[in-house]
Amino acid sequence: xxxxxxxxxxxxxxxxxxxxxxxxxxxxxxxxxxxxxxxxxxxxxxxxxxxxxxxxxxxxxxxxxxxxxxxxxxxxxxxxxxxxx
Numbered sequence: 001x002x003x004x005x006x007x008x009x010x011x012x013x014x015x016x017x018x019x020x021x022x023x024x025x026x027x028x029x030x031x032x033x034x035x036x037x038x039x040x041x042x043x044x045x046x047x048x049x050x051x052x053x054x055x056x057x058x059x060x061x062x063x064x065x066x067x068x069x070x071x072x073x074x075x076x077x078x079x080x081x082x083x084x085x
Contacts, residue, residue, distance in 0.1 A: 001058060002030035004037065008064045012045035027058075034060040 006013060006024045013020075018037055024030035034053055041051040041062070049064045 001023065002027050002060065003058060004030055004060045004062065006037075006062045006064075010049055011061045012049075012062060013041065016040075016045075030060055031055075034062065038062060047065070 004020075004024075006018075008022045009020060018040075022030075022033065024033065038051055038053045041049075045051075048067055050067045052063050052065070054061045054063065076084045
């Protein structure tokens, strides 16, 4: 049995069609689904996070980290006046 596990479920994941801890009998099917999920999560979710895929035994682990800011996006609603930080 092979499992796809998402270590942290962000709001976009919870609202998506995906389920955590999906089980597959076939490794190739699990890997194809995990790669499809990863592509969707990185390209269609809100862009606040980056997702990475790692294989750990019979588990395909999708991890989440904050997406680096490139300086062109707003700073979370702060006006830049120096009083928010």
